[in-house]
Amino acid sequence: MFELKDFCAARSLDQADELLHRDKKNVILGGLLWMRMGTRQYNTGIDLAGLGLDRITDTGDHIEIGAMTCLRQVETSALLEDNFGPVLRDSVSHIVGVQFRNMATVGGSVFSRFSFSDVVTALMVLDTRVHLHRGGIIPLSDFMATSPGRDILVKLAIPKHKVDTAYMSHRKSATDFPVLAAALSRSGNTWKIALGARPSRAKLAPEAAALLPATPGPAQIDTTCTTLIRELGFGSNQRGSKAYREHLAKVLVKRGIQAICR
Numbered sequence: 001m002f003e004l005k006d007f008c009a010a011r012s013l014d015q016a017d018e019l020l021h022r023d024k025k026n027v028i029l030g031g032l033l034w035m036r037m038g039t040r041q042y043n044t045g046i047d048l049a050g051l052g053l054d055r056i057t058d059t060g061d062h063i064e065i066g067a068m069t070c071l072r073q074v075e076t077s078a079l080l081e082d083n084f085g086p087v088l089r090d091s092v093s094h095i096v097g098v099q100f101r102n103m104a105t106v107g108g109s110v111f112s113r114f115s116f117s118d119v120v121t122a123l124m125v126l127d128t129r130v131h132l133h134r135g136g137i138i139p140l141s142d143f144m145a146t147s148p149g150r151d152i153l154v155k156l157a158i159p160k161h162k163v164d165t166a167y168m169s170h171r172k173s174a175t176d177f178p179v180l181a182a183a184l185s186r187s188g189n190t191w192k193i194a195l196g197a198r199p200s201r202a203k204l205a206p207e208a209a210a211l212l213p214a215t216p217g218p219a220q221i222d223t224t225c226t227t228l229i230r231e232l233g234f235g236s237n238q239r240g241s242k243a244y245r246e247h248l249a250k251v252l253v254k255r256g257i258q259a260i261c262r
């Protein structure tokens with residue numbers, strides 16, 4: 001278990017930012033599910049719970065998800081499902097259990113840039129922007145290419161657009177980390193495909209996605225699947241080999257396309 005010498009319930013983002021940069025051993029606290037697995041010693045833990053960041057909000061042209069929104073809110077949000085279909089719900093519904101998802105936060109999930117992340121894989125196909133207190137607003141795909149630094153993730157913003165979506169993952173057993181995760185979206189004639197847990201970080205496959213017409217036939221789906229294997233690159237770890245992941249990628253992406261075209 002990690003240790004804190006002190007705790008501060010931040011009264012504003014500026015106060016949280018000032019504390020974070022005052023001492024390298026101060027830390028932002030999310031839902032603490034990941035942090036509690038570690039043994040690090042920190043000075044002050046900075047809690048964002050009182051800053052109203054635990055909400056999913058419709059701003060008119062975007063849906064915003066505050067950093068302290070828990071994964072269970074994402075799973076059960078009618079606003080997210082009405083606007084973006086099942087992709088976000090299905091990306092979180094296999095993560096451990098309901099009590100866990102009631103505590104794990106969107107901010108902790110995205111800021112940590114986990115390579116196995118279901119949440120990030122799904123957010124990638126929705127043109128998500130990350131709002132950072134110091135770093136400004138950047139596309140999630142750019143954010144994922146950076147290393148965790150010292151900033152505060154304030155919220156995510158997803159532009160409202162007509163979109164069909166699907167999410168597929170393969171796990172060796174229920175509630176385990178995914179061996180591979182696939183998210184797909186179709187907006188008009190434009191497809192987006194993201195694969196996570198390759199086992200490296202989630203990435204979009206624009207070249208493969210561009211080969212798909214709005215309603216692809218079997219030969220076009222096969223060509224897309226072959227292209228994305230080359231475009232993204234896969235690897236091996238304790239959960240699966242490169243060859244197994246390449247096979248799974250074809251299966252999951254084909255199923256995702258079929259689910260959207262059904």
Ligand SMILES: Cc1cc2nc3c(=O)[nH]c(=O)nc-3n(C[C@H](O)[C@H](O)[C@H](O)COP(=O)(O)OP(=O)(O)OC[C@H]3O[C@@H](n4cnc5c(N)ncnc54)[C@H](O)[C@@H]3O)c2cc1C
Binds near residue numbers: 105
């Ligand atoms: C046993 C276990 C199994 C899991 N399985 C899966 C899985 O199958 N799929 C999946 O996608 N995820 C999985 N996860 C990850 C989980 O869903 C969360 O992403 C993870 O727990 C981090 O969220 P948290 O709220 O607990 O963050 P915390 O543990 O509180 O924080 C994690 C890190 O993020 C930083 N941080 C938190 N919030 C912010 C913020 N707003 N701004 C800046 N930095 C911040 C913290 O300082 C810390 O460094 C698993 C985690 C655990 C512990």
